[in-house]
Amino acid sequence: MKKILVVGGGTGGTIVANVLARKLSRKEAEITVVSESPKHIYQPAFIYTALGYNLHERDIVRGEEELLDKNVKLIIDNALRIDVEDRYVVLERTGKLDYDYMVIATGSRIVPEEVPGYQATYHFYGLEEANRLSKALEEFSGGVIAVGIGGIPYKCPPAPAEFCCLLDYYFTRKKIRDKVEIHYLSPLPRTFPHEAVAEAITEMMEKKDIHWHPMFNIESVDPEKRIVYSLEGESLRFDLLVMVPPHRGAKVVEESGLGVDGGWIPVDKHALQYKDYSEVYVIGDATNLPVSKSGAAAHFEAKVVGDRIYADITGKKSKPVYDGRVLCFCDAGFRKAIYMDFNYEKPPRKPRFSYLWYLGKQAVNKLYWSLILKGIV
Amino acid sequence: MSEIKVNKVVDARGSHCPGPLMELIKAIRNAGVGEVIAVYSTDSGSKTDIPRWVEKAGHQLIGVYERNGYTEFIVKKVK
Incomplete structure (x- = not known):
């Protein structure tokens, strides 16, 4: 049985754990997610909170436990150190956890x-x-x-x-x-x-x-x-003055010497692997990839990494790669929005502001909690 | 070209958002004065963007080179 350790319970960490839990049996893998908080927060809701929209609490925050597959073990703790040489992570209260595969999904922090x-x-x-x-x-x-x-x-x-x-x-x-x-x-x-x-x-x-x-x-x-x-x-x-604050990688990344130039982890832009460590993957904001730090990028990366680890464990030769895909809805007010969908090879086209994309953005806000976090879409 | 010592390479090929210029600004903010950064870009807008920003921000564009399928910009942080 393989031990899969996901460090971080945000969008990417939750999706990768759920994808793997659906594909692998308990005999094949033990999947653990380490999250600093028992709460999972939908960050795109913040912009609407700032503008006084009366959102339901469950549209913003839910318990991480209820979002994870029942075959995923959740540990609420702070990761203090990641050792990729000896394959373990030190947690503040739980102690040392070793792994066969690790996904670093530690996100970013504002400074x-x-x-x-x-x-x-x-x-x-x-x-x-x-x-x-x-x-x-x-x-x-x-x-x-x-x-x-x-x-x-x-x-x-x-x-x-x-x-x-x-x-x-x-x-x-x-x-x-x-x-x-x-x-x-x-x-x-x-x-x-x-x-x-x-x-x-x-x-x-x-x-x-x-x-x-x-x-x-x-x-x-x-x-x-x-x-x-x-x-x-x-x-x-x-x-x-509304100032987007500077961001840095997670403290555990910086203190473990994994990050460069602000604590971002260098990874292969297609394989999403850390250097030559074929058992270490990095997704979401934590990477130094030239893609946007967004839930959409974390979502697509998590699905690729889930499928790659699954392929490895089950002995499949062909592994999917990340093509740089990001999609994004941008609300312009007055019930109009734009939609962009692009990847490393295909740039976005000039978008059109429409009511349809506004509805699309509202739909994503709802589907996030069900289909997206479960890794179904 | 071979005499220029590049301190950091920013491979922004395929980046549409945040894009090569944002990657350069990030690298400049993190670099020390005197350091040289090479940016690889496949974005056609970079050819106007990067020289404009480098000039306005008061840094030095050492060179622009067409490579195999991408453009390389060499920028020195001077202040």
């Missing part, structure tokens, strides 16, 4: 404190912070709102542009849109990394009178003067 003056900023990269931002927006009666990026990489690259469009919708509904200036501080010369998508988003921003600033990567903030400075040498005065 707003890396930006001087961050105390004057708001963000939606956590439930508590999203609630704080929601209160600030509720009290906001007019002025300049700037939305920018404090560090690269960060989760869900379109989120700040999406948030700007949703702010337009929010203040229009509040009937004070004419009193609010919305500024998007884009880290790039465009509103989105890919040209075709940027064209559609720029058109939408111009239609919504959202001011966008090219090549403005936040370097620091002056909380007293309420000025944000870019590393390219520009500045903007604001009344409310």
Whole structure:
């Protein structure tokens, strides 16, 4: 019997464990998930929490145990050290766990404190912070709102542009849109990394009178003067600043010496394996792959890794590879959204804003808890 | 070309989001002054993006080279 250890109970970790539990019997494998928290949080809900949507608690948080296949053992504990040489992981309370296969799905963490003056900023990269931002927006009666990026990489690259469009919708509904200036501080010369998508988003921003600033990567903030400075040498005065905080890899990754340049683990872009360790896989935000840090990437990677481990254990010669697939819905407000689906070889096409994709986004929010986390789709 | 010592290679081939320029900005933020970064890109937009950002951010574009199916940009962090 093979011991499969999944470190991390987020989107990727939960899916890979469920895929393997469905394919392998208890005689073939013992599957364990280590999660820091007994709660599983649906992070795309944060943006809606920040904007005051009245979401049901079960749309945001559920118990990890109820989401895992009954054949998966869940341990709630903190991973302190990962040793890929001797194939074990040290947990704070449980002690040492060894493995035959390991999937590192430790995600990312936010480090707003890396930006001087961050105390004057708001963000939606956590439930508590999203609630704080929601209160600030509720009290906001007019002025300049700037939305920018404090560090690269960060989760869900379109989120700040999406948030700007949703702010337009929010203040229009509040009937004070004419009193609010919305500024998007884009880290790039465009509103989105890919040209075709940027064209559609720029058109939408111009239609919504959202001011966008090219090549403005936040370097620091002056909380007293309420000025944000870019590393390219520009500045903007604001009344409310929403700053996507810098992200880093998990502490256990950094402290185990597995991460590079911010704690991201180098992996093969197709096999998702760590260096020459054929029994160690890395998925989701934890990797240094040039794909977006998103639930969609973690989802597709988890399915590939589940199938690869299954193929290995059952002696199949052919193993699937990750093709870089990511899909993404971006809500523009007024019940319109765009949809993008791309991979390493196939770039996204210029998307169309439509009600259909808005419904698609709502459907994904619901299906996440059932079909997606179970690894069925 | 062979005389330039590259400190870090960023292979962003196939990246549409976050894209090669975002990968370069990340690498520049993590690099020390004087270090040289090579970025591999298959994204046609990089040919305008990367030189524009490098100039605006005050770094140095040492060279742009067409390779087999991708473009290599060599950038030096100067401040």
